[in-house]
Amino acid sequence: MSQQHADSGVQDYVKGFIASLILTIIPFYFVATQSLPDTITYVLMFGCAIVQLLVHLVYFLHMEIRTEDGQWNMISLVFTALVVFIVIAGSIWIMWNLNVNMMM
Structure with missing residues (x-):
């Protein structure tokens, strides 16, 4: 592995971590301060969770569609x-x- 490739790998991990x-x-701040209505806070939390899932898939699990292995990763x-x-x-x-059948 070349030094340049190793440096880009570390940079990707740092980008993903940040x-x-x-x-x-972001969600912790808005939940702790309760500065937004509950519905907007829930949407913000869900949105950040989805984006964070994608960040983890791309930067940490290296899920790529472009390569042949990436296609199998996506299928799995x-x-x-x-x-x-x-x-x-x-x-x-x-x-x-x-619950429905046991309640009287």
Whole structure:
């Protein structure tokens, strides 16, 4: 590995770390100060979480679509997201069904 390539890798990690810090501080500030209405605060938190997820995928997990390996990375990411969605949705459905059927 060349020195220039190693330096760009470190720079990418630093960029990702700084972006993650900013995307964490922004929601914490608005929740702690309660300076925005609740709905806007929730939207801001959700938006920062989505952007932070993308930052982690690109800068730390090196998920790229451009390369051939990147395509397989994306397929495995989509499969994982689908399985997680099925588990969460199934758990909520089971808990709701138990709540409805067990309450008198």
